[in-house]
Amino acid sequence: MIEAIPTAMADKEQIIAQIAHAFAAAEYPGDWRLRGSDMGDEPYLLEEEFKGKTDWRSLDAAFLDQAPDGFGSALSFFSDEAFHFYLPAYLICDIRGQLKRGGPAFHLWQGLDDSSRHKRLCGARTYFDHARYRFSIFNREEAAAVVAYLSLHRDENGFARPMIDQALRNYWLERAG
DSSP: OOOOOGGGGSOHHHHHHHHHHHTTTOOOOOGGGSBSOOSSSHHHHHHHHHTTOOOGGGOOHHHHHHTTTTOOOHHHHBOHHHHHHHHHHHHHHHHTTOOOSOOSHHHHHTTTSGGGSSOEEETTEEHHHHHHHHHTTOOHHHHHHHHHHHHHHHHHOTTTHHHHHHHIIIIIHHHHO
């Protein structure tokens, strides 16, 4: 069980400011590095919709909620670099209650929870290995902002709380340390 984390009690606007500050220097991955998959239509639709969107601060919730092409699945198909770059926009919109579809929390605990820690993805590589690699580009300040977001989200979401607690314990708290 995760004990109360000080940022979980912080005001939502303080967490939004923390996220904005932590990701202020995040670099646009380039139009050529937006999608992380070649399977199906969604990655290519994502690439078309996010091409040239070089400032995550300018993206509104309505766009994020539907991208790509009404599927609302961009977070599932971004390259690691694009996920890192656009994540703060999703976090902030979610904290403000502006996303109507699934928010980003799932993408921050999936693979880091206990049930998927030893599940194999490919060969000896596990879902945990995959998630750790994806998040390895996050610096400590960005990881601390993710901890603040997840801590807030765990307090507001009973269903996801056990998985968020596990992801915090298994990865995020140490990464932010």
